[in-house]
Amino acid sequence: MGRGLATALLATSLLLVAAATIADNVVDGAADEPLVRAEIHPEDRLSAALAAMRDGRYAVATQRLAQLLSIEPNFRLAQLLYAQALALRSGGRVDPPPANEDDPRLGALLAEYRNRSDALRALPAPGLVPSLLMKLSDQIGNVLVVDLGKGRAYLIDNNGSGQYVVRNLYAGIGRNGYGKRNAGDLRTPVGIYRVTGWMDDDQLPTLYGAGALPLSYPNSWDRSLGRTGSGIWLHGVPTDTYVRAPRSSEGCVTFSNNDLLSLRSQLRVDSTPVILAEQLDWVPAAQLDAEREPLLKAIEDWRSQGEITLSDLSLFAYPGESGLVLAQFVQNQTGDNLASGARTDQYWRRQDDGAWKIVREMNR
Incomplete structure (x- = not known):
């Protein structure tokens, strides 16, 4: 990392201002929140350091960042925050950045910081689930839901007592954002997919890090709309960095290598839904009960017209x-x-009169 970049970021008041406004749910007491796992994830360590900076406890912040860097020495944003915390601890000034600062590496790191801080302030409260998950079959053990706008991925466990977020991860997306339409548009698709397999790191260029989980893009809905392209994966990052910039892939979703390997152990090939959404609306689970009833009735009416039985229904x-x-x-x-x-x-579409109609069907 060049000295110019470190100096520029150190001089950027944006980092200090954002650190000072991190929400209370990422301070030291965040262990009470269900989104924090028993082991300490690198992002939890980063959140704790930012909370210490917010409170002016720069000695604590430097200590926590040093601990983080001992575990993830290539976490570039943590490196630069550590430099800033050291300067603040010693009473150093934080001046505005140079007006002509246009280093793309600095821009990428600042974008990463904004994504992280914004998402941490917007963590879903306990008891809320994405409104997209209208009904999950008991045969689905978990779902991976990616909020492409915020650059966050949520692994949600599904069991008899409800749905719970068990992992909340930083995720990078396509360099041109989301809403893929055509091959080569460098956008991440929006839709519902499943993992089709696993590719080891020795099968891939170093760009993909620890490996890749290919997704079933384009699905039947994509094809009905004429969307093209292929090779949309969940994959890792080069070993010389912890994560990639928020928008830096050719359309894939990227994770730290450790997060990718953890997902690999939990996502079931051809079974676990992977939902790529523009944004997520988090609602009480009970709210979905009333919303799905008219559709369940329409499905039952359709089923009863023939000698058909259904099982493992998800909506x-x-x-x-x-x-x-x-x-x-x-x-x-x-x-x-x-x-x-x-x-x-x-696929069912709600009509203008509120009735539900099948608009596409295919066997998997």
Whole structure:
């Protein structure tokens, strides 16, 4: 890391101002929050250091950042925050940055900082779930939901007592943002996908870090809209850095290598839903009960018209689409038209009069 970049960031008051406004749910008492796991994640350590800086406890901040860097020495943002904390601890001045500062590395780090601080201030409260998760089958153990606008990924466990966020991770996306339409547009798609396999690091260039989890883009909905492209993955980062800039991939979603390996151990190939959304709306789980009832009735009316039984039903409000829901289930039929046990993706659209209508269906 060049001295010019470190000096420029050290002189940037944005970091100090943002650190001073981190919400109370990331201070020392954050261990009471369900989003913090028993082990100390590097981002939890960063949050604790920022809370110490907010309170003017620069000795504590430097200590915590030093501990973080002993674990993740290539965490570049932490390196520069450590330099700033040292300067503040010694009473150094924080002057405005040079007016002609245009170092792209500085811009990337500041963007990363803004993403992190904004997302930490907006952590979902306990008991809230993404409104996209209208209903999850008991056969789905967890769901990975990515808020592309905030650059955060949430691993949500699904069990008999409800849905709970168990991991809250920094995620990078395409350099041109999200809303993929065409091959080569450098955007991350918006939609509902699943992991199709695993690629080891020895199969990939160093850019992809610890490996990659390919996604099922384009799905049937993408193809119906004429969207093109391929090779959308969840993948790691080069070993000389902890994470990549918020917008730096060719359309993939990037994680730190340790986070990627952790996800690999928990996401089930061809089973775990991976939802890439423009933004997430967090609501009480009970609110979804009333919202899904009319659709469940429409599905039951459709099912009862034929010799069909359904199992493992899940409902997802489709991201980026108004009034569109993806119903996934196992379909059994006694006739000859459909093989027993077919896994089905069925898209329902709410009409202007409130009625629900099937607009697309395919077997997986």
